[in-house]
Amino acid sequence: MDPDLSTLDDRLDAAGVDAYCLDAASTEPNQLYLSGFDAPDPFFTAYALTAPDGTGELAVLVSGLEYGRAKKESRADAVARLADYDYHERVGEYGEREGTARTYAAFLADLGVESALVPDRFPVGVADGLREAGVGVGVDGDDVVESVRAVKTDEEVEHVRRAQEANEAALRAAEELIAGAGVADDGTLTHEGEPLTSERVSEEIEVTLLRHGCALDETIVAGGADAADPHDRGSGPLSADEAIVIDVFPRDKASKYHSDMTRTFLKGEPSDEIRDRYDLTEEALEAALAAVEPGATGADVHAAACDVYEAAGHPTLRSDPTTETGYIHSTGHGVGLAVHERPGLNPRGGALEPGHVITVEPGLYDPAVGGVRIEDIVVVTEDGYENLTDYPVELVVG
Structure with missing residues (x-):
């Protein structure tokens, strides 16, 4: 089942941002709905309006453990591994919080994303880290994905x-x-x-x-x-x-x-x-x-x-x-x-x-x-x- 995300597209256009992001396990319904991937540990999802034709591209960033399954089971257009973005090296150099944020920022940069909306319950530490890494982060107080899911x-x-x-x-x-x-x-x-x-x-x-x-x-x-x-x-x-x-x-x-x-x-x-x-x-x-x-x-x-x-x-x-x-x-x-x-x-x-x-x-x-x-x-x-x-x-x- 591929959801109709036109309402999400409109919300991103109205906010003037490039993407909608989630950092959660699939026990969070919006994450499961958007990514189509069932995983017990948190992973990063970006729905980006950066394709040349203006359509949305769905990308997920997962651990090596989940990479093969995510390629088979998720509805993402692109699946990447944390290792592809030197996650462990970044965490070793900058610590868990900043290293994770720098990894996510690099992933978003490859998607052409400079700004994003996140839901109210997005991890505050990750949001702050992304902002420090140069990504504009705004809060979607209306929870547009839940409205789509409804x-x-x-x-x-x-x-x-x-x-x-x-x-x-x-x-x-x-x-x-x-x-x-x-x-x-x-x-x-x-x-x-x-x-x-x-x-x-x-x-x-x-x-x-x-x-x-x-x-x-x-x-x-x-x-x-x-x-x-x-x-x-x-x-x-x-x-x-x-x-x-x-x-x-x-x-x-x-x-x-x-x-x-x-x-x-x-x-x-x-x-x-x-x-x-x-x-x-x-x-x-x-x-x-x-x-x-x-x-x-x-x-x-x-x-x-x-x-x-x-x-x-x-x-x-x-x-x-x-x-x-x-x-x-x-x-x-x-x-x-x-x-x-x-x-x-x-x-x-x-x-x-x-x-x-x-x-x-x-x-x-x-x-x-x-x-x-x-x-x-x-x-x-x-x-x-x-x-x-x-x-x-x-x-x-x-």
Whole structure:
């Protein structure tokens, strides 16, 4: 997949600079997206508008260890080794910081680059070193590459779709574990004679994802009061008659693209309060989804969810910015090479475009009741959206 970098070209032209540079490992999504190269250690990438015909040239500077693989796997027009620019000699003479900067400056000089934009989180020591070596360095505060990444190609949408299919298999395994659990006299859920814990359910999710070619560092399986904190990972035994929020956000190991989905399950009998909150959250989900279309803003989608909750008497951060209960987060976010990326569905969210892949995830939280959240992942289309989620919305299991 070769990305459309015309927006990046325009940004460089507007800034009056020659190139856009990154110094990061491929765990930084912009680096992986721009270079197309998956490497665990930082390497230097330059996208330069210095070709005679005015088109961009992508070049990467890597260690000798990664040179052969970068030539085969990256999308770079040119691949160079640190040794080609006497990196070790420069570091030996000038020290790590200045030697690295001089190496990068020589690499840029061969590309005809005299000035460059870098993202906000570009290493400050490298930026200062490049400036000292005579390269003009400006900061791209708008993160133009993330904006480019936000609009997915059909191929990228398929990457997310495959991750979502694995996600649903993992969530199904978790649901079946909870549905099949026994209930001890004290209300604790049990599995094979032992308390069923958040950790055991998380393990089932992770194992299932691995079998489907995905992985994740952590997930959320939070019951009772733990679920009242939207990002509490959950721990310890789970109980009957309490809402259990399960939020899974895996990364496909082949494509590196993520998915994200949340369901809330309950084994037993829900209280009237939990049932009302669940039904209201499903209504907020449907209202927010109905607001998703090209030209609508992330703020519009967020407002649709807030309208539902506020009409029912629940506080939101819109109605009370200091509230610690009720609807206490935004309505969603973009998903791709990062699990949280542009666009945002929040009061500042800008216009949605076809190709944006976003989550829609309203929820209600109160330590006295627990938490409820429902999350789908959708792609914005020319006339609305396509829901990539094919998983039922049901509270009671078993």
